[in-house]
Amino acid sequence: MSGSLALEGSGEDWRLSLRGDWSARALAQIERQLGALRPDLAGNLVCDWTGTEAPGIGPTWALLARLARSEPGRLNVRHVGAPPHLEFLQQLLAGRIAPAAAERAPVSVEQPLERVGRWTVLQGEETRAAVGFLGRIVAVIGAAFARPRALRLKSVVRHVHETGIKAIPIVALIAFLISVIVAYLGAQQLQRFGADIFVVDLVAIAVLREMGVLLTAIIVAGRSGSAFAAEIGVMQINEETDALRAMGMNPIELLVVPRVIALVVALPLLTIIADAMGLAGGGLLSHLQLNIPWSQFTSRLHEAIAPTTFWAGLIKAPVFALLIGMVGTYRGLQVRESARELGRLTTVAVVQSIFLVILADALFAVLYVRLDF
Amino acid sequence: MTGADTPPVVRVRGLVNRFGRQIVHDGLDLDVRSGEIFGIVGGSGSGKSVLLRTILGLKRPDAGVVELYGKNVDATTRSERAALVQRFGVTFQNGALISSLTVAENIQLPLREYRSLSEESLAALADLCLAMVGLGADAAAKFPAQLSGGMVKRAALARALALEPKLLFLDEPTAGLDPISAAAFDQLLLYLHSQLGLTVVMITHDLDTLFRTCGRIGVIVDGRMVVDTLDGMMRNPHPWIRAYFHGPRARAAEQEAHG
Numbered sequence: 001m002s003g004s005l006a007l008e009g010s011g012e013d014w015r016l017s018l019r020g021d022w023s024a025r026a027l028a029q030i031e032r033q034l035g036a037l038r039p040d041l042a043g044n045l046v047c048d049w050t051g052t053e054a055p056g057i058g059p060t061w062a063l064l065a066r067l068a069r070s071e072p073g074r075l076n077v078r079h080v081g082a083p084p085h086l087e088f089l090q091q092l093l094a095g096r097i098a099p100a101a102a103e104r105a106p107v108s109v110e111q112p113l114e115r116v117g118r119w120t121v122l123q124g125e126e127t128r129a130a131v132g133f134l135g136r137i138v139a140v141i142g143a144a145f146a147r148p149r150a151l152r153l154k155s156v157v158r159h160v161h162e163t164g165i166k167a168i169p170i171v172a173l174i175a176f177l178i179s180v181i182v183a184y185l186g187a188q189q190l191q192r193f194g195a196d197i198f199v200v201d202l203v204a205i206a207v208l209r210e211m212g213v214l215l216t217a218i219i220v221a222g223r224s225g226s227a228f229a230a231e232i233g234v235m236q237i238n239e240e241t242d243a244l245r246a247m248g249m250n251p252i253e254l255l256v257v258p259r260v261i262a263l264v265v266a267l268p269l270l271t272i273i274a275d276a277m278g279l280a281g282g283g284l285l286s287h288l289q290l291n292i293p294w295s296q297f298t299s300r301l302h303e304a305i306a307p308t309t310f311w312a313g314l315i316k317a318p319v320f321a322l323l324i325g326m327v328g329t330y331r332g333l334q335v336r337e338s339a340r341e342l343g344r345l346t347t348v349a350v351v352q353s354i355f356l357v358i359l360a361d362a363l364f365a366v367l368y369v370r371l372d373f
Numbered sequence: 374m375t376g377a378d379t380p381p382v383v384r385v386r387g388l389v390n391r392f393g394r395q396i397v398h399d400g401l402d403l404d405v406r407s408g409e410i411f412g413i414v415g416g417s418g419s420g421k422s423v424l425l426r427t428i429l430g431l432k433r434p435d436a437g438v439v440e441l442y443g444k445n446v447d448a449t450t451r452s453e454r455a456a457l458v459q460r461f462g463v464t465f466q467n468g469a470l471i472s473s474l475t476v477a478e479n480i481q482l483p484l485r486e487y488r489s490l491s492e493e494s495l496a497a498l499a500d501l502c503l504a505m506v507g508l509g510a511d512a513a514a515k516f517p518a519q520l521s522g523g524m525v526k527r528a529a530l531a532r533a534l535a536l537e538p539k540l541l542f543l544d545e546p547t548a549g550l551d552p553i554s555a556a557a558f559d560q561l562l563l564y565l566h567s568q569l570g571l572t573v574v575m576i577t578h579d580l581d582t583l584f585r586t587c588g589r590i591g592v593i594v595d596g597r598m599v600v601d602t603l604d605g606m607m608r609n610p611h612p613w614i615r616a617y618f619h620g621p622r623a624r625a626a627e628q629e630a631h632g
Contacts, residue, residue: 023537024488024536024537025488027488027490027494027498028488028489028490028491028494031490031491031493031494056537057501057505057537057569058494058498058501058537061497061498061501062494062497065497084568084570085568085569088568088569089501092501092504092505093504095504096500096504096510336518337472337518338472338473338516338517338518339472339473340472340473
């Protein structure tokens, strides 16, 4: 039997008979019936609980709250056969002021303006903090000249292993596949002009100048930038960084600098691997698709690339590494208290470091054109 | 409500738990009767939390049977399990409130899962649960990170009470609280216990809580459980139990409770 209620009577005398299942599971149904109760109830009301089975707390609370609403001193309620927790709930209700409905601030013209202002100030503060962060890293590295122990070589080695060596398979695979794709698309176009051999130029320049380093940086940003933010973020939540500070150690020196240095070491090495794999992919495709033998591929390669081509790509790697490492660790240190913050800032770390890498790449491109590099 | 004649709410027989070579529980038996407050104590690493996790069905025992309300927790179908979890509430040691949800949303989480209610009644129930544990309505919109330690424990209790269970499991409910907050929590527990007719199973190292609230106490020693009333425990000759209940802290707590 499901829970129900029936109101009978008239004028000043009412009787509310409660019947059936009034346990917590029947709450939804009871709520509905309470909502349908006439709102202008006044006078004397007898609430008869004797027909109910195992009345629960939720439904009892709902009934009391409903009666309290139509009762600005005009309704006298007497309970018959009430459950033992009724008195307890009545006490709770008496001491409880209904939570006020959330007030909505009026919308005005100033609001969007104010938001823009706040955002601008926030961006300014962020920029200043980021520059400050860079300064603190430089300070630690500067101090390390006097005290080499501050560089934490062991930690650096561990992070080179984590961010560099363990990333070799994925970086190699992706560089190989992407250059196969580029070579394939290039071959399709160039074949129409009988300029097949220029596929070698296309692959060599694209891989060495741009794609090798850029792809590697993006993979590393997704792999290690997020890991940096998450690792340091969890340490922030567990108050580990506070513990380090309290023991007189510098979290920048212990956590940030080893990671950044490791990335600055690892990313160029990964880039070299990506370059090699990219050229191998281009060579393989030329061989299979265009019947260009290896010997011809390599001799063309020598003609296609200037001595600077390789370096034009590789020089960018440490800069990208610095950006990725700094953004990841900086966002990690910004985590405060909650798991939601951790997720948000890890996402921010990855998105921002990829953005900054691409921005820096664009600046390099402009610079190279100016320098004719 | 309290009585030895009714079937036990929690029944554990011959429980064995091991991790590799290390045997944590070695034929542990336990009966918790309806309506009592049962305290579980034991040294660090004696397997209190493992026992709790096994009873809750979060860990499968290596041998033995765990029954809640006469139902084997390891041999339930999906729907039986869903019905069973609605009959008990749990608070974990650090509250385990979901940090991305407000306190009110945390309380409403099981309600949304198991009941179909309107937003208004969800809000009203969250308010009721907060009122029951003595938190103000202003706590509802806060995130767990914004609460003090004592408030987290209370909010966790409010969430455990949301589905109106008759059985509560509390893992170190007063750990990390100052003595005044801990005493207030004990009062709250006793109050809810008497008002709502709850059965409470509590892991605690807080001797004050133990002396003030628990009717019977189970001590895990040598992988088994020794169950007795507090007075019985005081007379128990086992060296660990003697050390536990006759240490300087225990004496002070006892004087406090009985003096």
